[in-house]
Amino acid sequence: MLNVGTARLKAGKNEEIRDLLQAAEQSIQQAKGITQQLLTFTRGGEPVKTSMALQPMIKESVKFTLHGSKAKSRFDLPDDLWPVEIDPGQINQVINNLALNAVQAMSRGGHLTVTARNVTIEEGDQRTTALQPGNYVEVAIKDEGVGIPPENIDSIFDPYYTTREKGTGLGLFSVYSIIERHGGWITVESEVDLGTTFTFYLPAAADEEAAAISSEIKEGSGRVLVMDDDDTICLGLKALLGELGYEVETTANGEEAIERYGEALKSDQPFDAVIMDLTVPGGMGGAEAIGHLKELDPRVRAVVSSGYSTDPIMANYQEYGFEAVLMKPFQLADLSRAMDLVLG
Ligand SMILES: Nc1ncnc2c1ncn2[C@@H]1O[C@H](COP(=O)(O)OP(=O)(O)O)[C@@H](O)[C@H]1O
Ligand SMILES: [Mg+2]
Missing domain, CATH: 3.30.565.10 (Histidine kinase-like ATPase, C-terminal domain)
Incomplete structure (x- = not known):
């Protein structure tokens, strides 16, 4: 799904990267698609709506x-x-x-x-x-x-x-x-x-x-910290955000993300935005980490990502301090839209 959008951006660029992106996207799709299907009917799945083409x-x-x-x-x-x-x-x-x-x-x-x-x-x-x-x-x-x-x-x-x-x-x-x-x-x-x-x-x-405007893919710039316990998602996000023009660092849990965010804040290269997975098995998820990041930096710009569209945090993300949501599986246009919301 991502490869179409990516190909559009990359016309004339490296074919190998394009294949890699496609492979990454497919594993995200397969892994998250099944989970989401199960959750949607077992938990009532309140839709997290946005207007789009x-x-x-x-x-x-x-x-x-x-x-x-x-x-x-x-x-x-x-x-x-x-x-x-x-x-x-x-x-x-x-x-x-x-x-x-x-x-x-x-x-x-x-x-x-x-x-x-x-x-x-x-x-x-x-x-x-x-x-x-x-x-x-x-x-x-x-x-x-x-x-x-x-x-x-x-x-x-x-x-x-x-x-x-x-x-x-x-x-x-x-x-x-x-x-x-x-x-x-x-x-x-x-x-x-x-x-x-x-x-x-x-x-x-x-x-x-x-809605017509928000369905476009927009390039941007800035440093983004990604937090997800799933390597495939980290790699996929890194590649896709790179396509859109962002510089990316990845971390596997909330503790690591807070540490990296804090270090970078004191350096001359702070992060402009973070994308965090809502839940991390056996570690600190985005729902908890956002509170600590807010203490470090009240102006933190954060996106919450999740495959659990039924989680109340996903529907009420703003109350928790997030500026945008990213539902897995997502497409390049969704990522672009979320980044545009936090940094555009
Ligand atoms: N496009 C289709 N053509 C013919 N039969 C269909 C089609 N879509 C659904 N069905 C019938 O409806 C049933 C239920 O479909 P579905 O709920 O998707 O479950 P499953 O695919 O697991 O069987 C199928 O087993 C099939 O008999
Ligand atoms: Mg079927």
Whole structure:
């Protein structure tokens, strides 16, 4: 997912670095994706929403899921699509789950077509009674797979309903819960042997212009201290922040981060910002470390990162002294946006 944005920034630069970034991003995605899926439906997963454009996320997410399969993707995503008010980690999971199901239904290959358009639901609209009147973005994901028999169609969103030998039956259940929590709606149409189309609606963001600007990738400068117990994330963040123009040092826990921040503060090269993981198993996490950093430097600019979108700190990050949140798995655009919030 990151590689698309990175390639855009790097056009003409080192190909080896590009591959490394892609590998780093994939392991972040795999490790955090599963954890997040489990947490989202087990803990109620209140979305941490931000307004953003859907097109880049849809493309990157679908391409990522289709990679190595026989299915081919097609996109019809208009440029003037309204930005949406979403939790990027959760909606990314929705798209991944739907694309994965489509791939599994098309083991012999076929096309996965993703179209999106702006839709206004009026009072008394016949299309759905499930949606409040207002502006929505409609996304349709259409496959040419085996289809779903009519007698099964009412069960597919049920938890643990699966027809696959190794299935969990939780994919569509979490899709449904996430869309519902976003004030959206999802529906399905299918014909055996012809294919299936899932269509979902997400509320459009109120402030269209602000959202369009915030989805861009911006370069910056300054020194950033990263704290995460996961080496892969540290390496990935270092590479990506480097791409954006920042100088980076990494630490593995809160104690180390406080020590390095303090040392640097006394030197002529203090840190301009910190990005800290919310929780660190067996060590001090960002939630606690931020208090100590504030004592050292009341003007500290901090981003909290986490795969646990359900943690109340992620929804109320400002009360804890953080200036921005970064949900794992994240994309280059998310990182750019967070950095722009703290240093822009
Ligand atoms: N695109 C699709 N084409 C055909 N069948 C599907 C599709 N998506 C979902 N299904 C059916 O719905 C069931 C539930 O899907 P899901 O909740 O993702 O669980 P799982 O993938 O673990 O089986 C699948 O087992 C399959 O029978
Ligand atoms: Mg599934």
